[in-house]
Amino acid sequence: MICDRIILGVDNKEMNLTINIYYTGQNGSAKAFVNEMIAKGIVDQVRNEKGNKRYDYFFPINDPETVLLIDCWENQEALDLHHKSLMMKQIAELREKYHLKMRVEQYTTFSKENQDFETVIRNRTATRKFKNKEVEKEKLNKILEAGRLAPTAKNLQPQKIYVATSREALEKIDKVSPCRYGASTVLVVCSDKKIAWAKDDYSTYEMDACIVATHMMLEATNVGVDNIWIEMFDKQALKKEFGLEDSIEPICLLPIGYKDDEYTGNPLHHVRKELSETVIFV
Ligand SMILES: Cc1cc2nc3c(=O)[nH]c(=O)nc-3n(C[C@H](O)[C@H](O)[C@H](O)COP(=O)(O)O)c2cc1C
Numbered sequence: 001m002i003c004d005r006i007i008l009g010v011d012n013k014e015m016n017l018t019i020n021i022y023y024t025g026q027n028g029s030a031k032a033f034v035n036e037m038i039a040k041g042i043v044d045q046v047r048n049e050k051g052n053k054r055y056d057y058f059f060p061i062n063d064p065e066t067v068l069l070i071d072c073w074e075n076q077e078a079l080d081l082h083h084k085s086l087m088m089k090q091i092a093e094l095r096e097k098y099h100l101k102m103r104v105e106q107y108t109t110f111s112k113e114n115q116d117f118e119t120v121i122r123n124r125t126a127t128r129k130f131k132n133k134e135v136e137k138e139k140l141n142k143i144l145e146a147g148r149l150a151p152t153a154k155n156l157q158p159q160k161i162y163v164a165t166s167r168e169a170l171e172k173i174d175k176v177s178p179c180r181y182g183a184s185t186v187l188v189v190c191s192d193k194k195i196a197w198a199k200d201d202y203s204t205y206e207m208d209a210c211i212v213a214t215h216m217m218l219e220a221t222n223v224g225v226d227n228i229w230i231e232m233f234d235k236q237a238l239k240k241e242f243g244l245e246d247s248i249e250p251i252c253l254l255p256i257g258y259k260d261d262e263y264t265g266n267p268l269h270h271v272r273k274e275l276s277e278t279v280i281f282v
Pocket of ligand 1: 124125126127128179228229230231232233266268269270
């Protein structure tokens with residue numbers, strides 16, 4: 001068994017401990033492992049252990065031989081108790097039985113508001129089910145301000161952000177996209193081609209707006225507002241619905257709000273390539 005443990009983050013009283021374990025097997029053995037865990041009641045019993053906040057399995061679509069377990073514990077003490085539990089012994093035995101390789105990532109998650117930067121980038125994840133709760137004005141302003149501070153080519157600031165909160169505006173969004181997911185606020189991030197830096201037939205209008213949107217998305221996470229980046233919408237139809245000038249190009253939608261209690265998270269969030277696959281030192 002290969003066990004590669006990556007410890008990220010530091011001790012902190014308000015933290016939760018989150019652990020991602022990737023079990024990889026052959027010929028469906030990882031899935032068989034999970035099925036046996038469920039059939040034996042191990043999954044339910046771990047969920048009932050003291051201090052357990054989450055114990056979920058995911059099947060990454062791009063890797064059929066791997067299952068991802070995400071478990072989250074109130075504190076180190078709860079995790080230590082789990083490690084000494086009978087359940088842990090049974091899980092280890094099953095893992096041996098199915099000859100699974102294991103890779104562990106452990107990190108801390110802090111309280112949702114005003115997190116440190118690393119926690120923000122780790123906590124940001126796509127939310128696809130929002131509850132019917134408005135985003136407080138103060139938080140919305142912080143999010144919009146983060147967009148204002150984003151860098152743009154030659155500092156030309158071509159972004160135009162349309163904030164959809166009224167029923168009428170949200171209905172327009174629903175007409176052009178299936179991806180509002182019930183959010184009470186949608187930021188329609190656009191870019192004015194007349195303002196953006198351009199040379200010949202090249203323009204940074206899209207790049208600029210993407211940076212603005214990224215700033216806003218991360219600030220939303222920082223102030224505890226859930227969010228998602230949406231590309232899937234009819235851009236021409238949106239322009240028509242909101243009566244946008246020709247030069248204003250819609251780039252993305254950012255539905256923001258508070259995730260529904262039943263939303264279990266985006267399974268793809270934890271499927272990230274190894275650095276070696278995407279980074280090339282030259
Ligand atoms: C450019 C871009 C376009 C996206 N478009 C959509 C979309 O149209 N609908 C949707 O449900 N999610 C969309 N997403 C969300 C991604 O699926 C999600 O960010 C990705 O699975 C990674 O998961 P994470 O954000 O939870 O880390 C988009 C994300 C990006 C960055």
